Amino acid sequence: MSLPLHRESIASLRRKLTAGEITSQDIVQDLLQRIASVDPKVKGYLRVDAEKALAQAAKTDLKKPLGGIPIAIKDNINEKDEACTCGSQILKGYQAPYDATVTRKLKEAGAILLGRTNMDEFAMGSSTEHSSYQKTANPWKLDHIPGGSSGGSAAVVASDQAIASLGSDTGGSIRQPAALCGCVGLKPTYGRVSRYGLVAFASSLDQIGPFSKTVEDSALLLQAIAGQDVMENTSRPVPVPDYRAALNQPVRGLRIGIPKEYFAEGIDPEVNAALKKSMDWFADQGAELKEVSLPHTHAAVAVYYIIATAEASANLARFDGVRYGHRTQTLGDPLTIYRKSRAEGFGPEVKRRIILGTYVLSSGYYDAYYNQAQKVRQLLRRDFTNAFQNCDLLLTPTSPTPAFKAGEKMSDPLQMYLADICTIAVNLAEVCGISIPCGFSSEQLPIGLQLIGPHFQESSLFRAAHHYEQAHDWYLHRPNL
Amino acid sequence: MKSSIDVAYVAGLARLELSEQETETFQKQIAGILDYVEALQQIDVSSVPDTPIDPNLPTNVLREDTQRESLPVESVLRNAPKSANHLVIMPKIVE
Numbered sequence: 001m002s003l004p005l006h007r008e009s010i011a012s013l014r015r016k017l018t019a020g021e022i023t024s025q026d027i028v029q030d031l032l033q034r035i036a037s038v039d040p041k042v043k044g045y046l047r048v049d050a051e052k053a054l055a056q057a058a059k060t061d062l063k064k065p066l067g068g069i070p071i072a073i074k075d076n077i078n079e080k081d082e083a084c085t086c087g088s089q090i091l092k093g094y095q096a097p098y099d100a101t102v103t104r105k106l107k108e109a110g111a112i113l114l115g116r117t118n119m120d121e122f123a124m125g126s127s128t129e130h131s132s133y134q135k136t137a138n139p140w141k142l143d144h145i146p147g148g149s150s151g152g153s154a155a156v157v158a159s160d161q162a163i164a165s166l167g168s169d170t171g172g173s174i175r176q177p178a179a180l181c182g183c184v185g186l187k188p189t190y191g192r193v194s195r196y197g198l199v200a201f202a203s204s205l206d207q208i209g210p211f212s213k214t215v216e217d218s219a220l221l222l223q224a225i226a227g228q229d230v231m232e233n234t235s236r237p238v239p240v241p242d243y244r245a246a247l248n249q250p251v252r253g254l255r256i257g258i259p260k261e262y263f264a265e266g267i268d269p270e271v272n273a274a275l276k277k278s279m280d281w282f283a284d285q286g287a288e289l290k291e292v293s294l295p296h297t298h299a300a301v302a303v304y305y306i307i308a309t310a311e312a313s314a315n316l317a318r319f320d321g322v323r324y325g326h327r328t329q330t331l332g333d334p335l336t337i338y339r340k341s342r343a344e345g346f347g348p349e350v351k352r353r354i355i356l357g358t359y360v361l362s363s364g365y366y367d368a369y370y371n372q373a374q375k376v377r378q379l380l381r382r383d384f385t386n387a388f389q390n391c392d393l394l395l396t397p398t399s400p401t402p403a404f405k406a407g408e409k410m411s412d413p414l415q416m417y418l419a420d421i422c423t424i425a426v427n428l429a430e431v432c433g434i435s436i437p438c439g440f441s442s443e444q445l446p447i448g449l450q451l452i453g454p455h456f457q458e459s460s461l462f463r464a465a466h467h468y469e470q471a472h473d474w475y476l477h478r479p480n481l
Numbered sequence: 482m483k484s485s486i487d488v489a490y491v492a493g494l495a496r497l498e499l500s501e502q503e504t505e506t507f508q509k510q511i512a513g514i515l516d517y518v519e520a521l522q523q524i525d526v527s528s529v530p531d532t533p534i535d536p537n538l539p540t541n542v543l544r545e546d547t548q549r550e551s552l553p554v555e556s557v558l559r560n561a562p563k564s565a566n567h568l569v570i571m572p573k574i575v576e
Contacts, residue, residue: 097556233542302518313495320496323569327562334574335496343498348506351497356511358495359486368522375526413510414517 005030006160007478010069010217013163017060017068024057024068027163028112031070035115035161038481041142043134044155046075047083048115056112064110066224071106072165074153075116076123077208078197079103082113086199087121087131090319090326090345100197101232102166102208102225109224114162117152121347122316123173123201125149126419129410130349137406138181139479140445144403147177150211154181157211158446159481164212164221168198170205171304172398172423175435177211179398179448182437182477184212184465187423188222189456190430191236194229202311203234205304205427214475215436215466219243222458238456246459247466252286254464257391261297262422268401274439274447275397278468282395285467290391294383299376300425301417306360306373307428312350313357319345352413377428384429388454393464397422398435398448426452434461437474446474486511 005013005027016022032050039045053070060068073079076086078096080103085091099107106113120130128136128151136151138144139159146155150167154177157165167174169187178185186209193208200206210221223243229235258279263272283289321327321341328340346354360369387394400421409416426433431454438449449468453461469475488508492499499507554567563570 094560097552097560230544296524299521299524302521305514306518306521317496321562322571324560325562331572334571337572338496339498342496346497348503351499351503352507352510354495354497355486355488355491355507356514359491359511362491362494369518372521372524372526373518375529376521376524378529379524379526414514417514 006034008163009214010066010163010212010220011214013069017062024060024112025054027068028053028057028070028114031114031161031163038159038161041137041481042139042155042159042161043136044117044152044159044161045072045115046085046118046133046152049082053112053114060112061110064108065220066106067110068112069110069163070112070114072115072117072153072156072162073103073113074119074150074165074167076119076168076199077103077166078199079113079116082116084199085133086123087119087133088345088347088350089132090342092326094324098197101194101229103197105225111224117150117156117165119152120149121350122199122312123149123168123170124312124349124353126172126176126416127406127409128152128177129406130347132347135406138403138445139481140182141403141443143406144445145180145406147180147399147403149173151177153211154178154183154185157181157183157213159479164210164217166208166225167211168206168208169427170202170308171427172420174209174211175398175423175433175448175450176420178435179450180403180446182446182474184215184218184434184436184475186210186218186222186434186458186461187426187432188226188458189432190427191234192238192432192456192458193225194227194232194235196229196231200315202308203315204311205308207427215434215462215469216244216247218434219247219462241459243459243462246463249463251282251464251467254287254393254460255391256282256287256289256464257292257387257394258289259292259294259297259387259394259396261294262396266400266421267397270441271397271399271401271447275395275449278438278449279395281468281471282464287464292387292391292394294387294425296376296380296383297425300380300428301421303373303376303380303428304420304424305356305417306369307377309353309357310361310370311357313354313361316350316354321345349413380425381429384431384454392453392457392460394452396450396452398450402441402443402445402447422450431455432458432461434465436465436469437477438468438472439474440477486515
């Protein structure tokens, strides 16, 4: 008995495509049917361009590494001649004049760009409830949130409406929704993947990465999008290794650090139990587990909400109603047009963060907030450097709890911010992290485990994650839709 | 330092018009967030230099100064709320 095509991974579909058993059109047709039946419930896509996807499928070059594979893209990554709303009214009607580097690379690798996924407005949020277009549901429990900000990209992969997708991660926006929806989500090292064409939220933290059904697929996608880019001067000239080769290296001998601060109060007991079991498994396989300390962990959320909002307030200054985006109908001088266009175009969470970011950068407060946060960021980075002197990887929960109910944290922004407590420090230290499924709560909601690696050591993440994944069957579970 | 934010004033700096309702809600919420981040000021940062250099970030990334094709004007201006003759149109600002 074979699985329907939409259930399969990139690797298995590629085998069937190159063996001539199926065509790319078969995959696209099957996904379009799946989307038609499931997305009215999940609402993960903002747009699906069926005609374009089928046309691309007809021209598939199977010799290319991702030839014939349909992939969904978060709606903050430019794709030439497509809309790119960032989940915001202010970009309603905008059509990208160019391809982001990752979009160009996916096209060059033969992938089919299937559709654009929902997100928190300008990637600000942890539940995708801050999208100004629609609320995406958690495929496992429709009245629960899928996580965020890349909630659409996670939900469409978890509900088999895409074979894989791209998202962006500024404080956990790939890993947290991957954990809450039960798929694989990778945040590469800062500088591993070009940000050119990703609409900027917090430029020193943003990084594009893949969502997938398996760790192997995550490696295949990173292979396609990684590398230095002349268009983006924080992308680094570090050689891109063969990530797939890392999958077969044994777990035995890996030194895995368990940061005690990540297992403190506030962790849901079921999450804690699932993590403990995964630690036992790694120990049984001959990995060396050791307790480590990242002493500044408690400061990470505060540092993040100063640095990220400061950078956002500067980045979002470009939305002024002049060259692109929404312009108010109100007549008046330029200042009035800026103020009104922004008031009409931005939603509440974006406004809140612009104000906070403007404040921490303003005269008289800059030293106390922004400068202090930058210094504590260096201490957080040192924590990781020290920990990685004695271990190859760190193992933590991805999210302190499984998915929460929609609406639960909307009126209390601070509670929403604390949902990212396990993922934020990874962005601040610019290291890499992956979330993979490691169990289910008693309510049948997925639980994710996070592996964190040193700068540019994604191979170590893939190695450990792949072995864990293949020895368990969590990645084969599917929501009942 | 204990600070109190004047949301209406900061919104002016950010070129953002807020309704009275928004100003009131944000005033409360942002004050709460600032209380939370206040704890950072207790952390000893004396071991970090005043201008922290991020060792992972490159400096002076240079490229050849060569001519390249730019985006077609039409594809850029189609996003402008108003344009004519290859220019973005704004309301009159001088009498």
